[in-house]
Amino acid sequence: MANKDAVGLEGPAFDLMIERGKVREFARATQSRNPEYLDEAEPPIPPTFLVTVAFWQPPEAAQLFDKLDIDNRRLLHGEQEFLFTGRPPRAGTRLTARTRVEEIYEKEGKKGGTMTFVVNVTDFHDADGQLVAQSRSTAIETGKPPTQ
Amino acid sequence: MTATYATEGQQLPARTFGPLSRTDFVRYQGASGDFNPIHHDELYAKSAGFDTVFSVGMLQAGLLATYCTDLLGASNVRRFRVQFREQVWPDDTLTVTGRVVRSYEADEEPRVDVELEVTRQTGGVAIRGEATFAT
Numbered sequence: 224m225a226n227k228d229a230v231g232l233e234g235p236a237f238d239l240m241i242e243r244g245k246v247r248e249f250a251r252a253t254q255s256r257n258p259e260y261l262d263e264a265e266p267p268i269p270p271t272f273l274v275t276v277a278f279w280q281p282p283e284a285a286q287l288f289d290k291l292d293i294d295n296r297r298l299l300h301g302e303q304e305f306l307f308t309g310r311p312p313r314a315g316t317r318l319t320a321r322t323r324v325e326e327i328y329e330k331e332g333k334k335g336g337t338m339t340f341v342v343n344v345t346d347f348h349d350a351d352g353q354l355v356a357q358s359r360s361t362a363i364e365t366g367k368p369p370t371q
Numbered sequence: 372m373t374a375t376y377a378t379e380g381q382q383l384p385a386r387t388f389g390p391l392s393r394t395d396f397v398r399y400q401g402a403s404g405d406f407n408p409i410h411h412d413e414l415y416a417k418s419a420g421f422d423t424v425f426s427v428g429m430l431q432a433g434l435l436a437t438y439c440t441d442l443l444g445a446s447n448v449r450r451f452r453v454q455f456r457e458q459v460w461p462d463d464t465l466t467v468t469g470r471v472v473r474s475y476e477a478d479e480e481p482r483v484d485v486e487l488e489v490t491r492q493t494g495g496v497a498i499r500g501e502a503t504f505a506t
């Protein structure tokens with residue numbers, strides 16, 4: 224079962240440079256033909272692009288996840304949300320990302336026993352310190368492995 | 372491109388994606404940085420008890436986002452939320468639909484909230500979603 228003492232833990236802040244090539248690659252991989260992504264010199268990021276923090280987060284940020292003590296065989300991605308405080312950031316922008324464990328709660332599942340929900344929130348600030356985006360990810364640890 | 376979907380109750384035109392291939396999964400994993408082998412390594416997926424590899428949830432979420440930004444404008448997204456339901460498998464064809472549920476002003480701009488759904492060819496729901504766009 225996930226370690227409830229992990230609530231409030233925060234990973235280190237790290238930089239994420241939004242690069243045009245990565246934006247175009249991501250747009251193609253999500254089957255977009257939108258010229259706003261593919262042709263502009265400084266394209267905006269697609270709505271789910273900030274998942275690419277996975278490339279740049281330092282090992283200490285991944286250790287935050289280890290402290291949750293989640294059994295990977297019982298791990299599901301339950302929900303994901305991206306919030307933008309205005310227009311989505313564009314290529315050429317340097318963002319600072321920081322992830323925290325916001326909430327851990329339990330629900331009784333229909334067939335898999337008790338399910339544990341872990342909500343991780345990542346804030347993205349621009350060079351002026353303004354919050355420009357937030358990612359909210361809900362992981363679910365099921366009562367038993369999903370294939371059983 | 373952006374002005375025509377601002378009426379509450381209005382349906383967005385449906386769009387299909389796929390059939391999705393293992394190459395589509397790999398391409399998304401390369402673009403996103405999520406290299407969980409359960410989505411591309413057949414032996415690993417079988418050892419974990421699955422018949423074969425399955426799609427990355429965030430791939431179908433990304434296809435849903437593409438649907439939204441193509442219709443409503445790439446710079447207009449303000450919120451995008453998905454809840455994952457059924458898994459998506461190789462050769463699945465996904466149908467994406469949306470509906471405007473609210474049209475209003477916030478932060479000094481006109482906005483719409485849309486309800487979204489991604490369904491598999493079986494009729495099973497892969498994703499329920501909702502999004503907010505400036506119009």
